[in-house]
Amino acid sequence: MSDVSITIRRNGPFIVQGPIQLVDSNGQTIPVDKPVIALCRCGGSANKPFCDGTHSKIGFQGAEAAVLAAEAAKPSSE
Template sequence: MTEPVKVTIKVNDNGSLRITGPVELVDAEGNPFEHKDSFSLCRCGASGNKPFCDGTHKTIGFESAPRAKKD
């Protein structure tokens, strides 16, 4: 039996959400965005290439560094 492929979403400090692994990204109507197996999504809201990150967070001073709660 094969192991399921793991998809990872990493919350980068002061930056994007980095998605690694085979995942389908669709818009509100279900239309797929073209992307590779690794891509970054905007968290700052200022990207000129939404929903993808274009690095604008670096120039606008976006700050966010959430941490997962440990049990």
């Protein structure tokens, strides 16, 4: 089993726990000095790639919740 885990918070960030190397799109390593980090999933953080709590202020709904809501709204085919 891997030493790294990624947990999706409901309507919130990805919680990454374990030894990782975080690299941006330019190949630059982003220093990670904590054993647990939260990566923004909503796109609203002013401190990307890290979560700064903005997801709560903007009412972000994660894909899982959105998919479940869409499934519930579908007319039944049975």
